[in-house]
Amino acid sequence: MCATENISLYSLGWNSHFQNQFESLQSDGLIPGRIFREEKSQYGILTGESEFIAKPSGKLRHLLNSVNERLVVGDWVALNPGSDQSSATVEFLLQRKSSVSRKAASGRKRKSGGQMLEQVIAANMDVIFIVTGLDHDYNVRRIERYLTLVWNSGATPVVVLNKTDLCNDLDERLEEVEEVAIGAPVLAITAKEKKDVIRLQPYFADGKTAALLGSSGAGKSTIINTLLGFEKQKVKEISESVHKGQHTTTHRELILMPEGGILMDNPGMREIQLWGDADDVDSAFHDIELLANDCKFKDCAHESEPGCAVKNAVDSGELDDERLGSFHKMKRELEFLEQRQHKTADAIEKEKWRVIMKNAPKSNKT
Ligand SMILES: Nc1nc2c(ncn2[C@@H]2O[C@H](COP(=O)(O)OP(=O)(O)O)[C@@H](O)[C@H]2O)c(=O)[nH]1
Ligand SMILES: [Mg+2]
Ligand SMILES: [Zn+2]
Numbered sequence: 001m002c003a004t005e006n007i008s009l010y011s012l013g014w015n016s017h018f019q020n021q022f023e024s025l026q027s028d029g030l031i032p033g034r035i036f037r038e039e040k041s042q043y044g045i046l047t048g049e050s051e052f053i054a055k056p057s058g059k060l061r062h063l064l065n066s067v068n069e070r071l072v073v074g075d076w077v078a079l080n081p082g083s084d085q086s087s088a089t090v091e092f093l094l095q096r097k098s099s100v101s102r103k104a105a106s107g108r109k110r111k112s113g114g115q116m117l118e119q120v121i122a123a124n125m126d127v128i129f130i131v132t133g134l135d136h137d138y139n140v141r142r143i144e145r146y147l148t149l150v151w152n153s154g155a156t157p158v159v160v161l162n163k164t165d166l167c168n169d170l171d172e173r174l175e176e177v178e179e180v181a182i183g184a185p186v187l188a189i190t191a192k193e194k195k196d197v198i199r200l201q202p203y204f205a206d207g208k209t210a211a212l213l214g215s216s217g218a219g220k221s222t223i224i225n226t227l228l229g230f231e232k233q234k235v236k237e238i239s240e241s242v243h244k245g246q247h248t249t250t251h252r253e254l255i256l257m258p259e260g261g262i263l264m265d266n267p268g269m270r271e272i273q274l275w276g277d278a279d280d281v282d283s284a285f286h287d288i289e290l291l292a293n294d295c296k297f298k299d300c301a302h303e304s305e306p307g308c309a310v311k312n313a314v315d316s317g318e319l320d321d322e323r324l325g326s327f328h329k330m331k332r333e334l335e336f337l338e339q340r341q342h343k344t345a346d347a348i349e350k351e352k353w354r355v356i357m358k359n360a361p362k363s364n365k366t
Contacts, residue, residue: 013209017097026361031081060092060093063356073253098123099125100125100155100211127155128157128212131162132215137218144180158185161177162219200227201259209264212266221265
């Protein structure tokens with residue numbers, strides 16, 4: 001960690017959303033803090049004035065277990081600082097503003113019969129940089145999937161095309177990506193060039209938190225190192241192993257940037273999987289949604305229905321056939337997920353926070 005003392009809570013991402021919650025707690029002796037590192041079952045927590053190593057209290061652990069939840073990097077918590085810095089405990093989890101999730105099979109030994117569960121892996125990200133190398137890593141369909149995931153997380157996506165020095169058809173690539181990245185900025189950079197990577201800075205200025213998402217080898221750690229000006233994150237050596245996608249970022253950590261803002265290297269999604277409702281697909285496919293307004297049937301699936309404006313757009317060349325294909329593919333994947341859930345993700349999320357908040361230490365100021 002860089003200098004972690006005497007940073008304002010606001011520089012760590014604190015805002016009125018968390019302040020209001022904290023004030024409604026019975027917070028005698030508790031202080032707000034943010035989880036910046038996770039190691040085994042311990043958490044590194046910054047409070048602005050100092051740094052703590054803490055474990056959740058038994059009560060909190062029990063409560064979180066009961067709703068299939070756990071503390072993750074980026075979370076804001078109410079901390080009991082204890083008598084010394086190593087006996088601190090996390091007493092309460094403040095409700096998240098955004099979360100990045102992956103789907104995970106529930107415990108194998110349970111009776112739930114392979115129900116899919118949402119597993120949060122990073123919380124309270126404001127911005128997510130979707131990093132893709134312009135080498136063998138480049139895949140416009142994957143960028144599209146990442147975009148859906150990020151829109152669903154509550155964070156704002158920014159697409160970063162890295163390794164422009166290895167790319168001979170940058171204009172073509174940019175055009176392709178801008179076509180799918182509706183509503184998200186697209187930056188083309190060489191991660192080793194300071195003048196390039198500083199273009200990322202404005203997106204996570206003071207008090208904002210950004211995560212870098214992308215395949216192993218895309219250049220995420222290089223971006224962080226160039227911004228920092230020293231080798232904080234281990235970068236893979238150039239060798240054949242680069243192509244095998246070996247994993248070098250092993251733990252999740254928030255990094256305070258010298259120019260302000262907070263960055264998180266890969267939150268740890270190796271194989272990207274979607275989490276959300278089937279309806280969420282539409283938000284990543286604005287163009288198809290727009291065309292669908294003109295379909296003859298309101299519930300048109302754009303498969304073989306008569307009077308389908310989306311199919312017509314494919315026939316006329318206005319819409320890429322492949323793009324409609326990935327729309328269908330994503331819908332199917334999400335519908336499958338939904339069937340395996342007992343409730344929708346939204347309902348689970350609401351119920352979860354209802355249970356957590358109900359168990360908050362009560363304020364005596366009524
Ligand atoms: N040519 C070139 N190589 C890069 C660039 N950015 C990263 N690399 C190389 O790509 C490899 C993977 O980079 P790394 O930052 O470890 O990727 P990560 O797995 O996403 O963190 C390393 O060998 C880097 O030196 C770039 O802009 N151009
Ligand atoms: Mg890395
Ligand atoms: Zn249609």
